[in-house]
Amino acid sequence: MTTSPFLTRRDLLTMIGKTAGASAMYSAMMSMGFAKASTFTSELELSDAPDGDSVLILGAGLAGMTAAYEMRKAGYDVTILEYNQRPGGRCYTIHSGDTVTDLSGETQHCEFAPGNYINPGPWRIPYHHYGVLHYCKKFGVKLEPFIQLNYNAYVHSSKAFGGKPKRVREVLTDVHGYTSELLAKATNQQALDDVLTKEDTEALLAQLDDWGHLTDDYKYQKSLKASEYRGYDDWPAAGLMPKPSPSEPLDFKELLHSGLWGMLLDYFNTSYQHTMFEPAGGMEEIARGFAGEVGDLIEYGRKVVRIEQSDNEVTVHYIDPERPDDVMTRKADWCVCTIPLSVLSQIPVEVSPAMREAIAAVPYASSVKTGLEFKRRFWEQDESIFGGVSYTDLPIKAISYPMYDYFSDGPAVLLGAYTIDDATSFTMSSMTARERVALAVSYGKQIHPQYEEEFISGVSWSWHLSPWSLGCYGLWTEELREAHYDTLCEIDNRLVLAGEHCSYIPAWLEGAILSGMDASKRLHEKATATARA
Amino acid sequence: MKHITFTLLFLGASALPVTAGAAENMSSGPNTAESYSSEDFTVKPEWEKLFADHNHFSTTSGEELYQTLCQACHLSDGQGAQGAGHYPSFVGDERLRTPFYAIDVILNGFRGMPGFSDKLSDQQIADVVNYLRTSFGNQLEADATAEDVARVRH
Ligand SMILES: Cc1cc2nc3c(=O)[nH]c(=O)nc-3n(C[C@H](O)[C@H](O)[C@H](O)COP(=O)(O)OP(=O)(O)OC[C@H]3O[C@@H](n4cnc5c(N)ncnc54)[C@H](O)[C@@H]3O)c2cc1C
Numbered sequence: 108m109t110t111s112p113f114l115t116r117r118d119l120l121t122m123i124g125k126t127a128g129a130s131a132m133y134s135a136m137m138s139m140g141f142a143k144a145s146t147f148t149s150e151l152e153l154s155d156a157p158d159g160d161s162v163l164i165l166g167a168g169l170a171g172m173t174a175a176y177e178m179r180k181a182g183y184d185v186t187i188l189e190y191n192q193r194p195g196g197r198c199y200t201i202h203s204g205d206t207v208t209d210l211s212g213e214t215q216h217c218e219f220a221p222g223n224y225i226n227p228g229p230w231r232i233p234y235h236h237y238g239v240l241h242y243c244k245k246f247g248v249k250l251e252p253f254i255q256l257n258y259n260a261y262v263h264s265s266k267a268f269g270g271k272p273k274r275v276r277e278v279l280t281d282v283h284g285y286t287s288e289l290l291a292k293a294t295n296q297q298a299l300d301d302v303l304t305k306e307d308t309e310a311l312l313a314q315l316d317d318w319g320h321l322t323d324d325y326k327y328q329k330s331l332k333a334s335e336y337r338g339y340d341d342w343p344a345a346g347l348m349p350k351p352s353p354s355e356p357l358d359f360k361e362l363l364h365s366g367l368w369g370m371l372l373d374y375f376n377t378s379y380q381h382t383m384f385e386p387a388g389g390m391e392e393i394a395r396g397f398a399g400e401v402g403d404l405i406e407y408g409r410k411v412v413r414i415e416q417s418d419n420e421v422t423v424h425y426i427d428p429e430r431p432d433d434v435m436t437r438k439a440d441w442c443v444c445t446i447p448l449s450v451l452s453q454i455p456v457e458v459s460p461a462m463r464e465a466i467a468a469v470p471y472a473s474s475v476k477t478g479l480e481f482k483r484r485f486w487e488q489d490e491s492i493f494g495g496v497s498y499t500d501l502p503i504k505a506i507s508y509p510m511y512d513y514f515s516d517g518p519a520v521l522l523g524a525y526t527i528d529d530a531t532s533f534t535m536s537s538m539t540a541r542e543r544v545a546l547a548v549s550y551g552k553q554i555h556p557q558y559e560e561e562f563i564s565g566v567s568w569s570w571h572l573s574p575w576s577l578g579c580y581g582l583w584t585e586e587l588r589e590a591h592y593d594t595l596c597e598i599d600n601r602l603v604l605a606g607e608h609c610s611y612i613p614a615w616l617e618g619a620i621l622s623g624m625d626a627s628k629r630l631h632e633k634a635t636a637t638a639r640a
Numbered sequence: 641m642k643h644i645t646f647t648l649l650f651l652g653a654s655a656l657p658v659t660a661g662a663a664e665n666m667s668s669g670p671n672t673a674e675s676y677s678s679e680d681f682t683v684k685p686e687w688e689k690l691f692a693d694h695n696h697f698s699t700t701s702g703e704e705l706y707q708t709l710c711q712a713c714h715l716s717d718g719q720g721a722q723g724a725g726h727y728p729s730f731v732g733d734e735r736l737r738t739p740f741y742a743i744d745v746i747l748n749g750f751r752g753m754p755g756f757s758d759k760l761s762d763q764q765i766a767d768v769v770n771y772l773r774t775s776f777g778n779q780l781e782a783d784a785t786a787e788d789v790a791r792v793r794h
Contacts, residue, residue, distance in 0.1 A: 190724040210713075210721035218670040410724055449752030450725035470754035473712065502691040530759050531694045536712035544671040545680040546687065559681050564672040571713050574723025577752055 144377070145617050147238035150245075151624055153181035153631045157638030162630070163188065163423055163437060165414075166445035167405045168196025169616050170606040172397040173242070173623030174443045175404050181631055187401070188409035188425055188437065190575050194402060195394025196445075197228045197576055198616060201478070201566050202389065209572035215540050218480075218564040220518040224389040225478025227568035228579075229616055230507075230522070231255065232384040233377070236617035238624070239393070243386065246396035253383040254510050256374040257495020263554050264500050267365030272497065272554050273357065275374070278367045280320065280337035281356045284327030287319020295325065329353045370498040378615075385510060393616065411446060414456040414602065421601045441634055443626050445606040445619075447471070449577035458599040465591035469608060471578025472528040475535045477503075477547040477567040479523035485557040486521070487513060501550040502531045518563055523547035527579065536569040543567035581608035596625075603630050696759050702771025705764055709756070710772075718776035725752075731776045739784035742769045743792045757793060762786035 162178050164171045167189035179185045201207055203219035231253040232239050243250055261272035293299055294308055315321065320333040334353040341349040373379055386392035413424035421442040424434050449471040486492040486508050494510035503524035524547040526532035535543055544565030552558035570579035596609050605626035610618030690708055692698050699705050713727045714720050720729035735741045746765050749755030763786040770782035
């Protein structure tokens with residue numbers, strides 16, 4: 108029997124270890140709520156609000172605007188108090204011509220060409236976030252496909268393959284090939300005889316052969332068969348052009364230790380499976396769609412500083428941030444508060460001690476996104492990358508290419524860095540936006556050498572410096588949920604909280620929308636019951 | 641209730657470099673190609689060190705840790721920030737009188753602030769607490785130790 112030059116028992120164990128790591132990681136993500144499908148079936152049909160009952164909604168993000176839409180439909184007198192001068196909260200886009208200032212006081216002018224933009228926060232919508240999709244359709248928000256998995260995008264390790272990025276199709280095919288070969292080998296060595304019958308063995312080998320594009324003796328190696336999946340050296344052509352020639356698989360050991368395999372995971376999690384969507388023109392179009400319905404209810408430049416309630420009413424104290432000494436009050440029968448917990452935990456709120464504890468229990472994640480504009484779409488023109496996301500072990504973590512206006516001439520914007528909640532993200536957040544833009548170019552050019560030559564301008568947003576959210580999203584753990592989640596979501600007298608933090612789909616618009624619906628429904632039940640009593 | 645006046649412990653805001661106050665005119669943008677040199681587009685050796693491990697902070701001095709972690713919210717001058725909510729200032733911060741308050745907050749988090757027990761070693765936390773106690777006008781002893789941190793860690 109011939110043995111593959113690469114196979115040792117240690118490799119096999121390493122591989123199993125990596126696979127176990129991957130599934131452990133996946134279950135960790137499940138417990139964070141990342142991979143959950145939405146329970147949305149239809150919007151609410153609330154009706155018969157008690158005569159004259161009013162609702163104050165705090166925050167005009169998607170949770171607040173969903174609640175406003177549903178409660179007004181039910182017949183309540185609704186007002187939204189919002190700190191910013193625009194609707195949407197974290198559902199936000201920085202457009203060409205915008206000026207943004209973060210908590211450090213650093214101001215950036217977005218110099219992108221007209222029509223260009225970057226989504227510094229939310230940017231993609233899974234097909235199973237039924238609530239977001241429903242309201243987008245209803246409110247006329249045009250959605251286009253978001254490409255998460257582009258087989259021609261890159262995965263990149265600065266420590267493997269000479270620091271050269273590899274195409275997703277190459278790595279994916281090689282992973283299938285080598286794992287199939289190893290499994291075929293174990294099968295042929297009777298290592299699996301205690302779990303497989305003879306028929307099973309035959310079926311398994313046949314499918315490994317197909318799945319792994321193996322040779323007749325179950326080896327994965329350079330072949331036209333494998334090149335149909337991983338790509339060719341010379342691609343099939345015509346006439347007397349070069350004949351199709353196979354490409355060389357990546358070295359198994361180097362691949363095994365490169366980290367590239369693990370990077371593929373983000374393409375296959377249910378949160379990111381095709382089809383995904385994005386609104387044409389930027390994520391903020393969703394906020395604008397909602398504001399088209401409830402914008403007339405929103406009062407901007409209102410910073411809530413205290414929330415009180417009695418058995419009969421809720422009193423909200425707020426200021427105009429420009430004139431902080433002038434505290435104003437507003438009274439209502441009911442209140443839906445969607446202020447992120449990072450902010451709410453600093454505001455005196457008259458609720459049970461247990462709910463106060465819950466409000467103060469949830470830490471907020473760090474995240475940085477950096478958008479870069481280039482003179483031309485070199486990723487399309489030179490590298491045939493049309494949309495999609497490349498992943499890297501560099502501090503920038505990801506590069507995502509625009510999924511609209513393909514083939515157009517002129518400047519285009521890509522996402523040049525996207526960090527979430529690790530040490531890298533905090534360190535990047537502690538730099539100025541100006542430095543973060545330089546950093547994204549400096550590292551990104553290891554993947555796309557055209558960067559420096561083609562760069563025009565950049566914009567970078569750190570979520571811990573976001574004045575209205577003080578962070579990216581609520582970082583629940585299973586222990587925290589156990590201790591505080593139900594309390595946080597309960598109606599406390601006349602007040603109920605809503606927002607992505609009151610959901611099992613944190614860090615997603617769907618969580619905010621479902622929470623806005625759920626809070627409205629329960630508050631309406633209480634209001635009608637109270638009126639009857 | 642005994643009220644501790646803190647004026648002895650810091651130099652007074654007027655003696656500090658004024659950067660946070662100058663927030664509105666700290667304008668950096670537009671971040672355009674013309675405003676950078678090609679040196680700006682070169683990976684700096686200190687970045688290589690800072691980003692060597694995505695899951696842990698790799699610097700050892702308290703000052704460097706402040707500048708690569710705490711500063712992300714509390715800002716370079718330690719003055720904190722104010723928006724819809726705020727980040728507390730460390731300038732003349734009475735809570736720093738005991739190292740244990742800061743140690744606890746850094747390990748376990750506080751309200752929206754995440755804890756860093758899995759990203760920082762005991763020594764790193766002691767170092768950064770000592771930096772807070774001796775910076776931004778604070779003139780306290782740099783006497784927090786890794787053992788102090790170990791006692792609070794659970
Ligand atoms: C980096 C990043 C990436 C993301 N990616 C995705 C994605 O790809 N897909 C997806 O679906 N979701 C994504 N999300 C999550 C999504 O953005 C949020 O879940 C959602 O926008 C939260 O909505 P919300 O209404 O709960 O909160 P917010 O949108 O934060 O609304 C809260 C509102 O309250 C206001 N407010 C705050 N304080 C006060 C005060 N004191 N007084 C009055 N008003 C106040 C704020 O200004 C804000 O408008 C991402 C988020 C981030 C940060």
